[in-house]
Amino acid sequence: MARLFGTDGVRGVANRDLTPELAVALGSAAARRLARTGPGRRQVAVIGRDPRASGEMLEAAVTAGVTSEGVDVLRVGVLPTPAIAYLTNAYDASFGVMISASHNPMPDNGIKIFGPGGHKLDDAAEDRIAELVIAGPADRPVGAGIGRVVYAEDALERYLRHVGKAASAPLDGLTVVVDCAHGAAFAAAPQAYRAAGATVIAINAEPDGLNINDGCGSTHMEHLREAVRAHGADLGLAHDGDADRCLAVDAAGDIIDGDAIMVVLALAMKDADELASHTLVTTVMSNQGLHLAMRDAGIAVRTTGVGDRYVLEELRAGEYTLGGEQSGHIVLPAYGPTGDGIVTGLRLMSRMAQTGKSLAELAATMHTLPQVLINVAVADKTTVAAAPDVQIAVKEAEAELGDTGRILLRPSGTEQLVRVMVEAGDEDTARQLAVRVARSVSQHR
Numbered sequence: 001m002a003r004l005f006g007t008d009g010v011r012g013v014a015n016r017d018l019t020p021e022l023a024v025a026l027g028s029a030a031a032r033r034l035a036r037t038g039p040g041r042r043q044v045a046v047i048g049r050d051p052r053a054s055g056e057m058l059e060a061a062v063t064a065g066v067t068s069e070g071v072d073v074l075r076v077g078v079l080p081t082p083a084i085a086y087l088t089n090a091y092d093a094s095f096g097v098m099i100s101a102s103h104n105p106m107p108d109n110g111i112k113i114f115g116p117g118g119h120k121l122d123d124a125a126e127d128r129i130a131e132l133v134i135a136g137p138a139d140r141p142v143g144a145g146i147g148r149v150v151y152a153e154d155a156l157e158r159y160l161r162h163v164g165k166a167a168s169a170p171l172d173g174l175t176v177v178v179d180c181a182h183g184a185a186f187a188a189a190p191q192a193y194r195a196a197g198a199t200v201i202a203i204n205a206e207p208d209g210l211n212i213n214d215g216c217g218s219t220h221m222e223h224l225r226e227a228v229r230a231h232g233a234d235l236g237l238a239h240d241g242d243a244d245r246c247l248a249v250d251a252a253g254d255i256i257d258g259d260a261i262m263v264v265l266a267l268a269m270k271d272a273d274e275l276a277s278h279t280l281v282t283t284v285m286s287n288q289g290l291h292l293a294m295r296d297a298g299i300a301v302r303t304t305g306v307g308d309r310y311v312l313e314e315l316r317a318g319e320y321t322l323g324g325e326q327s328g329h330i331v332l333p334a335y336g337p338t339g340d341g342i343v344t345g346l347r348l349m350s351r352m353a354q355t356g357k358s359l360a361e362l363a364a365t366m367h368t369l370p371q372v373l374i375n376v377a378v379a380d381k382t383t384v385a386a387a388p389d390v391q392i393a394v395k396e397a398e399a400e401l402g403d404t405g406r407i408l409l410r411p412s413g414t415e416q417l418v419r420v421m422v423e424a425g426d427e428d429t430a431r432q433l434a435v436r437v438a439r440s441v442s443q444h445r
Contacts, residue, residue: 004130005123007307007413009112011101015056018109018379020061022133027065027097029132030113031147033125034095035071043071043147046091048084048155049099050184050242051207054109059100062111066097067147068140075243076155078207080184080243080342083159088336090158100184100242103219104414106212118337120309143214160192166335166346167196169273169353174198176349177236177249179224181217185243185342192342193237198349203227213240218247218328218341225253231326234352235359237345238328244308245328245339248348250360259290260363261348265330266299266322267365268351274321274334275299281314281323281331283307284408288423293366307413308339369405370427374420376441381411384444385418393440397422397433405430411435 004010010026012018035043036401045066049055055078062075071094076087081098088096096114104110113129115121121129176198180186186205193200203223204216216223218238228236228249236249248256262280269275279300282290286303294301302318304310308329315323315333324330329339336343378384390409397407405424412419420438424430 005126011047011110014109023058023061024065025133027062029129031069031071038096044093046093046096048076048079050203053209071147073149085338090116100318102242103240121338130172161220165342168350171196171198175233177227177233179238182207182211183241185239204366239341243341244339246344247328258326264362276321289368371423374438385411393437
């Protein structure tokens with residue numbers, strides 16, 4: 001049987017793969033696994049969502065499952081995923097639930113569960129919840145024992161006060177265009193950046209439940225690039241649907257990806273003596289240019305598998321203070337137990353304000369090797385990635401690259417895709433090899 005939880009919660013097409021029935025069962029199982037016991041104590045779970053239409057249905061279903069187990073629900077409404085992680089800790093809740101499919105298209109949705117303190121669950125905890133979903137409910141409370149539902153009116157204000165601490169310098173004089181992806185950041189991101197002193201131009205900040213990630217946000221940067229140039233802004237920031245990612249655009253409209261952002265922040269933290277063990281944690285997807293820039297700066301790099309949960313595990317294990325992914329998930333444990341796109345934006349602009357340098361100047365520290373990524377839709381990503389002819393194609397590409405580049409083929413953690421990534425000394429070589437391997441993958445559609 002396939003594992004219920006992927007790399008970022010339970011995800012699928014809402015009302016087909018991710019049904020209300022499954023959402024009820026997940027809420028119930030999470031309550032049984034994570035609720036803390038104590039004399040005279042009411043158990044509480046924080047539940048939030050992004051604006052997609054199916055979130056209303058799934059929020060109601062998860063709430064039903066949680067309250068059926070005698071756990072109260074604190075509804076915080078539409079807020080970023082990192083806000084749910086933070087508020088789970090701030091409200092001293094037993095666990096938190098975020099209903100979001102992040103950067104996925106609107107028909108998809110997902111359920112992410114945070115444990116005590118707002119930390120993502122490890123595999124063992126997720127597997128235990130999955131077992132409880134299959135087992136079904138046991139004896140449930142009745143009468144006064146059933147959980148109650150309360151709306152937390154101060155949730156956004158609390159979260160904004162929290163992220164505001166990430167601005168280490170006044171941002172007066174900086175003009176930023178922020179693309180909210182018609183998602184969970186539509187209210188929080190512009191308010192946070194304005195409160196720090198920046199002049200903010202918000203785009204794609206009018207969610208209607210259907211337009212989340214639709215040609216906008218961190219996976220579609222074209223409109224942001226145009227807006228930055230049109231307004232003469234100092235930079236642009238792009239969030240995804242649940243705002244745990246942040247990518248940037250410099251004043252010329254050039255994209256600054258997560259690798260370059262990590263280099264900028266790592267150097268800033270090293271200068272401020274905030275970079276624990278002079279170490280950055282990132283994934284195997286990071287460009288070799290990041291590794292070279294960190295080596296030149298005397299900063300060690302710890303590499304993990306793909307997924308911010310693995311970055312988080314390494315950060316906790318080594319007590320490191322900065323990690324992230326090329327996709328824009330940047331984790332600063334001092335400001336929360338998971339990646340926070342708004343915190344990333346504030347820290348990036350703070351570095352610009354402190355140094356007086358443009359984003360292009362700061363990002364120039366890293367020289368990016370040409371990298372080509374091709375996503376191939378397949379029916380069974382795990383089987384296809386392991387197919388003998390696909391592996392032969394990968395080995396042939398590796399032999400051709402030698403020590404001048406690298407190739408990485410992996411199943412997506414959130415979608416039925418096989419991702420083919422090639423780095424090489426020039427873009428033509430990288431693209432030719434990526435296309436060749438992707439063609440072998442596509443034979444298995």
